[in-house]
Amino acid sequence: MKIKTITCHNVYNYGASLQAYALQHYLESLGNEVEIIDFMPWFLKRRYNLWVANCGKFGKLCKIFPPVRLFAPIRNRLRYKTWGRKAKFDAFTQSYLHLTTRYNTSIELQNNPPQANLYIAGSDQIWNTELPNGKEPAYFLDFGTAKKISYAASFGINEIDKEDQPFVKHELGNFDYITVREKTGLEILKFFGFNDAVQVVDPVFLLNAKQWMYLGSKAIDYKLPKNKYILVYDFFGDERIAEFSAKIKAETGYEIVSLNDYSPRTYVDYNINDAGPLEFISLIENAGIVVSSSFHGSVFSLIFHKQFYVYSLKGSGSSSRMADLMYSLGISEHYNASELQADIDYCIVDRKLLNMITNSKIFLQNCIKK
Incomplete structure (x- = not known):
């Protein structure tokens, strides 16, 4: 067909x-x-059009006085990174x-x-x-x-x-x-x-974990200690994620690795801003603990049986998908957590997921x- x-x-x-x-x-x-x-x-x-004027005062200026748009590549310079x-x-x-x-x-x-x-x-x-x-x-x-x-x-x-x-x-x-x-x-x-x-x-x-692992094996290797780092995927610089990651670091001694885009996270030990989809898979697969505000960060954590925590996107109404997933699997205590929780029992979670x-x-x- x-x-x-x-x-x-x-x-x-x-x-x-x-x-x-x-x-x-x-x-x-x-x-x-x-x-x-x-x-x-x-x-x-x-996304990667350097001539696009972002919203806010700069975007308004471009509408009022179009030649200001010539400065858009300077304003968007972080995208070069x-x-x-x-x-x-x-x-x-x-x-x-x-x-x-x-x-x-x-x-x-x-x-x-x-x-x-x-x-x-x-x-x-x-x-x-x-x-x-x-x-x-x-x-x-x-x-x-x-x-x-x-x-x-x-x-x-x-x-x-x-x-x-x-x-x-x-x-x-x-x-x-x-x-x-x-x-x-x-x-x-x-x-x-x-x-x-x-x-x-x-x-x-x-797709099953083996299929994703095979794809992830094609990623570049960042030489991180396998299963001994905290992977943070923090979209907007959420202070809850920063504070919680610090608690995990104090508990485990693991370094914090941030998967980010334009803006590095100041509270982490290592920022990665050049990862593609293959690296995303590999970084989650090899993490010790995952902390994110990402739906798919949570999904791949589940696929790879990772201990993980997920937070709602602050200032956004698009977090229902994270909440629905966590509640449906009976692990809601790992959603918007303020304290460390018991490890996820994947025997129970896998039965629910398999069905x-x-x-x-x-x-x-x-x-x-x-």
């Missing part, structure tokens, strides 16, 4: 790249011919993601959709209306005539703003089957009258066959 998937696959985000790969790889393992639709609207092209990171992401995309020709707008997709027997939307936060992608018709499969399903699509928020509700409800009508990643997603769908939706696991769970993964695979396979 020819399958085309659509997701935010090329946004220089670890989880986005790896979930896109996982769904593609799993579908291919079932004997399907799979391509990811290379959909790159304007808002996904800004992570050019190695960009190169690794680009290499991963080229080597591991099978893409269609490029589409820049939903209109282009509607006018000339890629040929397929099945379209799949998902996963990750493709329906988050706090972001531009949640208001983009393409992510709701508003094109083509083949069968359409979503797999583990995420709203990323607890509720849809009133002004966005008509659009979302209308676009959800495109689907033959809807599956979402979080329980909160089911509640949103019920609000819109879609009562037959199913909750499934994130695509990265469709969820098995049901997700069965449902996905049945959707393909119908």
Whole structure:
């Protein structure tokens, strides 16, 4: 069967790249011919565009007096520090993601959709209306005539703003089957009258630890002491993560290693800002303890049986996915923790995960066959 998937696959985000790969790889393992639709609207092209004026006073100045934009590369100079990171992401995309020709707008997709027997939307936060992608018709499969399903699509928020509700409800009508990643997603769908939706696991769970370890073995080696460092993935410089990591360091003597983007974390022993998707896998696999505000940081910690803690994203409404995951596995004490907790019992967690993964695979396979 020819399958085309659509997701935010090329946004220089670890989880986005790896979930896109996982769904593609799993579908291919079932004997399907799979391509990811290379959909790159304007808002996904800004990340490493040094001429883009960021929001705030500088962005407002550019609108009032456009020549100020000439200073954008200076303002964005910190991005130069992570050019190695960009190169690794680009290499991963080229080597591991099978893409269609490029589409820049939903209109282009509607006018000339890629040929397929099945379209799949998902996963990750493709329906988050706090972001531009949640208001983009393409992510709701508003094109083509083949069968359409979503797999583990995420709203990323607890509720849809009133002004966005008509659009979302209308676009959800495109689907033959809807599956979402979080329980909160089911509640949103019920609000819109879609009562037959199913909750499934994130695509990265469709591959096992050995498959991910093999991929991670291709990463560069940072020469860190295996299983004896604290890996921190802290998006916004959260003081809770800083304080908690210090407690773990005092308890274990492990050094703190930060996986970061533009801004180094001042409270750690070692900053890494050039890691790509392969390095993300390897760094989690070889960590002693993981502390993050990342959904996929938590997911890979679970896959590799790591002791880990996860924190809600401060100032963001997109943390429902972390909370849902932790509560569903019975390890909520490791979510927003203020004190060290007992080690996670992976005998119990694995039983719950295995049931969820098995049901997700069965449902996905049945959707393909119908």
